[in-house]
Amino acid sequence: MVPSRSLSCILTLPALAFLSLSASALPHARTASSTAALKLAVRVNSYGIKNIAAADRARIQALQADGSSSVNITNTGTTYTANIGVGNPATYYTFLLDTGSSNTWIGTNKAYQKTSTSYDTDGTFNNPKYASGEEYLDYVTLNSDLVIYNQSIGVASTDPGLGDVDGLLGLGPVNLTRGTVSNADTVPTVMDNLYAQGSINSEVLGVFFAPASSDDTSGELTFGGYDASKITGDVNYVSITSTSPASSYWGIDQSITYGDTEILSQTAGSVDTGTTLILIASDAFSTYQSATGATPNESTCLLQISSDQYDQLSSLYFTIGGVTYELTPNAQIWPRSLNTAINGTTDGIYLIVADNGSPSGSGLDFANGYCFLERFYSVYDTENSRVGFATTEYTDATTN
Numbered sequence: 001m002v003p004s005r006s007l008s009c010i011l012t013l014p015a016l017a018f019l020s021l022s023a024s025a026l027p028h029a030r031t032a033s034s035t036a037a038l039k040l041a042v043r044v045n046s047y048g049i050k051n052i053a054a055a056d057r058a059r060i061q062a063l064q065a066d067g068s069s070s071v072n073i074t075n076t077g078t079t080y081t082a083n084i085g086v087g088n089p090a091t092y093y094t095f096l097l098d099t100g101s102s103n104t105w106i107g108t109n110k111a112y113q114k115t116s117t118s119y120d121t122d123g124t125f126n127n128p129k130y131a132s133g134e135e136y137l138d139y140v141t142l143n144s145d146l147v148i149y150n151q152s153i154g155v156a157s158t159d160p161g162l163g164d165v166d167g168l169l170g171l172g173p174v175n176l177t178r179g180t181v182s183n184a185d186t187v188p189t190v191m192d193n194l195y196a197q198g199s200i201n202s203e204v205l206g207v208f209f210a211p212a213s214s215d216d217t218s219g220e221l222t223f224g225g226y227d228a229s230k231i232t233g234d235v236n237y238v239s240i241t242s243t244s245p246a247s248s249y250w251g252i253d254q255s256i257t258y259g260d261t262e263i264l265s266q267t268a269g270s271v272d273t274g275t276t277l278i279l280i281a282s283d284a285f286s287t288y289q290s291a292t293g294a295t296p297n298e299s300t301c302l303l304q305i306s307s308d309q310y311d312q313l314s315s316l317y318f319t320i321g322g323v324t325y326e327l328t329p330n331a332q333i334w335p336r337s338l339n340t341a342i343n344g345t346t347d348g349i350y351l352i353v354a355d356n357g358s359p360s361g362s363g364l365d366f367a368n369g370y371c372f373l374e375r376f377y378s379v380y381d382t383e384n385s386r387v388g389f390a391t392t393e394y395t396d397a398t399t400n
């Protein structure tokens, strides 16, 4: 069949709506390797999620445009948040965890509470994608024994569209902060400061997300390494891609096949906690749609398949740095327990691969979002400019 897309599914941006994860900072004993963990838990926001594909597409287009267009990051359908303290004594804010940007800042939802540790830099921050305001230095408390001193933190003066989320914890590469703060070239990220202040031995972030649909849902960020208890194999690393603009982010090269059918030949894209779905270039998406026989569904703006087609579904193979990661048929569908949250019917079967809205060759031909990261543990290694992946107990699990 000829793949087609609903125009409204491309143009409609959803109302603010998202899944969020709340985090509780558990008391943590620093290990010999000096890593610290921040626990996350999934909850489905009662707002429901509408048109996550369009929201994800708006985000990748903003990333492709390299900062010149704006996007509300809570539009992305699924977000990860943690309760993080600012100041001393700390006021706790709900922060989004974003590997696709690098400034840490507080929005207008919950006012910044200055304390004796708040230092006004007299600079302004302006992250054209998100927000602008004044730039401070302050203490940031990630958990009871992981405090960052003098973290650069922006305080937005206009509504950045974060909904009821309070701020954003930038976990991307430091170069993304270039030009964002008026009186600085770049500003150190939270990871840079944790490392510079000796709180972690290596500038490595480990990200574990359990599927949103699993009963005992939890996620975990590990600062200074990865959590070996969460993975079931080796961590395989791949260097950051040299292709721009993916190279500015946690960008990698990968190829994708569906069964024996090539979907996307080796090309650059990003690994992004701010994206919900797996987005691929329009031509690759057409190939995937034809190969699966799926039809566009206007209620959800996702591809839909019948239960017979689901039974016939092949695995989707991602080859990254010479290692192949298998996304099983079950991992290619939206969790059915969350169907109604995306305007679907309870028995509908919707695919989590969506169109990024541009032809391949853009330099950002895919985004491996939450639907990928809930199946594979990911490791972000700043010093060695590489990203790692490992299988988890959820890689092959039937959770959807």
Ligand SMILES: *[C@@H]1O[C@H](CO)[C@@H](O)[C@H](O)[C@H]1NC(C)=O
Residues within 6 Å of the ligand: 119, 137, 149, 150
């Ligand atoms: C934080 O920065 C301010 C301004 O540079 C400085 O006066 C203060 O000593 C610093 N505090 C810490 C804990 O590094």
Ligand SMILES: *[C@@H]1O[C@H](CO)[C@@H](O)[C@H](O)[C@H]1NC(C)=O
Residues within 6 Å of the ligand: 013, 070, 071, 072, 159, 160, 161, 162, 163
């Ligand atoms: C972002 O959110 C703000 C405030 O909620 C809203 O005014 C604006 O239109 C939104 N922008 C986009 C691109 O959705």
Ligand SMILES: *[C@@H]1O[C@H](CO)[C@@H](O)[C@H](O)[C@H]1NC(C)=O
Residues within 6 Å of the ligand: 173, 175, 385
């Ligand atoms: C960051 O930017 C500087 C200056 O342009 C450059 O020398 C450096 O290689 C960049 N770092 C990375 C990791 O891209």
Ligand SMILES: *[C@@H]1O[C@H](CO)[C@@H](O)[C@H](O)[C@H]1NC(C)=O
Residues within 6 Å of the ligand: 295, 296, 297, 298, 299, 300, 304, 343, 344, 345, 348
């Ligand atoms: C989209 O899915 C909904 C719910 O499963 C269904 O009612 C509707 O008919 C589907 N639309 C198309 C165009 O298949």
Ligand SMILES: *[C@@H]1O[C@H](CO)[C@@H](O)[C@H](O)[C@H]1NC(C)=O
Residues within 6 Å of the ligand: 050, 051, 298, 299, 300, 343
């Ligand atoms: C939900 O789906 C119906 C059709 O099934 C559609 O008319 C409506 O616009 C959709 N709502 C949203 C918010 O996408």
